Amino acid sequence: MAGFLKKLFGGKPSPDPESRLRRSSASEPEALAASAQAGPARATSGYFAAMASQQTAMRANDFSTAAAFALDGLRLLPGFVAETAHTFGRFDIGSIPCLEEGGRIFALMSDATAQAELARVVKQAPELAPWLPLLDRLEHEQALVPRILETVGAHAGCLQTDLKTLLNEPDGRLIATLVSFLERAGRIARIREGRTYALHLGGSQQIPPPPIPRAASSHRSDSTPPPLVALDLTAAPLITLPRAPSSWEVREEAPADPDIATEFEVRDAAWTIVTLEKLSKSDRPDAAFRLIHPQSGGTLIIDDLGKAGGLGEVSSAAMLYDAAGRVAARAGFGRDLYRIGVHPLGRGFIGMSRDCIVHAYGDDLRPLFETPLAEAPEVITARRRLGIDGEALRNHIRCVGLSRTADRYLFTVVDEAWCVSAEGEGLWGVRFPINAGWSRRASSGPAGGRTNLNAALTLMNLSLPVTPVEIRARYRQLAKQWHPDLNPLDPSAPQRMQALNDACELLTGVDAASLAREAGVRYFREIDRQDIQVGASTVTVTMGFEGGERSAADWIYAASFAAASNGVYLAGYSGRIAMLNNEGHLVRAFDIGAVPRRIAELDGYLYLLTDTRLYVVRGDELHAIVDVSRVAELILSSTGFGLLENKRLRWFTSEGTYSGSLVSKTPIRRVYRAHDTLVVESRQTRCVIVGVGS
Secondary structure, eight states: OHHHHHHHHHSOOOSOTTOEEEEEESOHHHHHHHHHHHOOOHHHHHHHHHHHHHHHHHHTTOHHHHHHHHHHHHHHHHHHHHHHHHHHSSOOOSOOHHHHHHHHHHHHTTOHHHHHHHHHHHHHOGGGGGGHHHHHHHHHHHHHHHHHHHHHHHTTTOBGGGHHHHHTOSOHHHHHHHHHHHHHTTSEEEEEETTEEEEEETTOTTSOOOOOOOOOOOOOSOSSOOOEEEOOGGGSOEEEOOOOOOGGGSGGGOOOOOOOSSSEEEESSOOEEEEEEEOOTTTSOOTTOOEEEEETTEEEEEETTSOOTTSOSOSEEEEEEETTSOEEEEEEESSOOSEEEOOTTSSSEEEEOTTOEEEEEOTTSOEEEEEEGGGSHHHHHHHHHHTOOGGGHHHHOOOEEEOTTSSEEEEEETTEEEEEETTSOEEEEEEOOOOTTEEEEEOOTTTOHHHHHHHHHHHTTOOSSOOHHHHHHHHHHHHHHHOGGGOTTOTTHHHHHHHHHHHHHHHTTOOHHHHHHSSOEEEEEEEEEEEEEETTEEEEEEEEEEEOHHHHSOOEEEEEEOSSSSOEEEEETTSEEEEEOTTSOEEEEEEOSSOOSEEEEETTEEEEEOSSEEEEEETTEEEEEEEOOSOOEEEEETTEEEEEOSSEEEEEOTTSOEEEEEEESSOEEEEEEETTEEEEEESSEEEEEEOTTO
């Protein structure tokens, strides 16, 4: 249980906020008596619920609601600390959202009272001593936020890069972070101006209207999706690999950045630095191109934030270098890159914008096709099944990918993966099994019975079939009409609003098929079970999560096409990985116990990169495990692979044998191959090396 709590609030987050912690038992009266005798974790369950609600509100940029839940969590925190310490003998949770995120929210909302309460809670509990240094940072942020707002108000249109000077504040990164949060809260508006932003107070008349988004028409040639096949990962050979540790387990082991006297230094290898030169301003790598992807014909670098210079007003950009290191193509794009898929042997790439429009480019960076995923029949069906609203869709589409020959692409929606031809024909679809430990359960709902269900539908002027999206939309519509605050002279308004709340509670989260036969399908995951003796009887008390399909689903977090075919690799949040053939049929499965953030295949080797470990697999054989102590980028080459960290490039043979490292005095900005050399560039220096991968 202690490990679970640490995972929940100090490490790996749940992919969906819908799930909630709950207690259940076979007999409610006996369970209540047993709870009173055993001292239930009331503060703990309340704290979990408050933190889940805080996270949900923050994702929706509803900071006033997030602040309220953060304050609720803060009030429950002493009890949570005491209950955890009493149960497990210690309190070693690594992250407390109501302190870390909550303190920043209080600063953004200028809530000095809540900040004072936060400081009081931290100072009173000895177990919270590790958070005492946080109080100084939060106090500084609380003082800095009104200064930022005052300065922007006095210098309307000032550049974000000038705030550091205007405020006489040395920490430019902190300023940028607070400005970003203030923008999300609607208190500041940022307008792109070159590689920075012009700042205005939220609601200012000086803010220019946003550009009208360029419409995209669907290229789909079919109106219905292909059959969705439920994957059975036990029906194919399963290769279980050593579990990848979570990031919090190895946090203390991360080494410091290398300290060197020269600009670049070779370590553990007989490589030769043949050229070390200062770059002219015109040759210096643009830091905006921060994503590096070696491909078969050269190196693709991507600016996913649209900050590149010399391309005008763009939402994103890319550059392609040929095998000799020359710029072969450079282009800016009118759509942003919220998701990106690059094939290591392909030419070009695919992206998805924040408004869920897929756009793909060829080896000259010219457009291949674009299509709105919101209009894809697979997505329409998934939204109905899972109750996905409006702008939330982009958070449920985690992966896009383009095949080597760019003749097909893939995308995922929660636990589903779909493959579509470049001409717009759906080819196949698969669905991951639910997460291990979850079981399907049906409940009669709070109002119970078919009669109450029909009454709820009638009250909300709905009829079967109906989707969760339609239910929530109708609730918001009626709430605006019936809320007591909007009808102060109507004595029946409170009862009518309560009836609406009850009806929505009964119906929300139930798909059309479930509504036709029962009041709701839910999933439950047991995490703790205790038998408590009450007199002559034994009562079993269970603690666990209850949620809908999104909670129990094994979200697909990584996906890519195979190197030599149109086969596909899919990885779930659980760490289960499915290898599919060209037609979407399961061939092999892997389990590494942690979600990989990248899957790539080259020359018969499969590379699975997590936050802490890289696996090198060939067929059903594990060839190597490489520890990744920092967030590293995987660079693939026909002569091996590299792991690029901030100031270090480690190189390995294709099968995972360590070859050596190149360390840099300053952050590495660009890496590419030019004939038989490896070129590594920092902001001002170029290093050309021979012998890497030979």
